[in-house]
Amino acid sequence: MVAGPLSRVNFVPDTVLVYGNSARCSGSLNAVLYKRGGSLKSDFSGRGDCTDIVIKGKKTGEPQVVLPCYGDRIFGMAGDDEMAFTFPFDRAKEVVEGWS
Secondary structure, three states: OEEEEEEOOOOOOEEEEEOOOOHHHHHHHHHHHOOOOOOOOOOOOOHHHHHHHHHHHHHOOOEEEEOOHHHHHOOOOOOOOOOEEEEHHHHHHHHHHHHO
């Protein structure tokens, strides 16, 4: 696994991960659903969020709303007021258009 800031990576990523407060994640969710409507199915375990971020999105091809787990809080320094939103990079244009 290789990770880095989108503005500096020298490869095309499979997955984009954005941390933010609930308003930022809600905005990202609305951006994804802007053109196609419907809803996003998510489930939460509170542990092992790296599998939710990478594996679940890779298997389904769908964006995910993720609650940081203990490891993410300790090692990734996710704040108590943060959650995550992840989506396949090939849907980035859709997300940007939805935010516009």
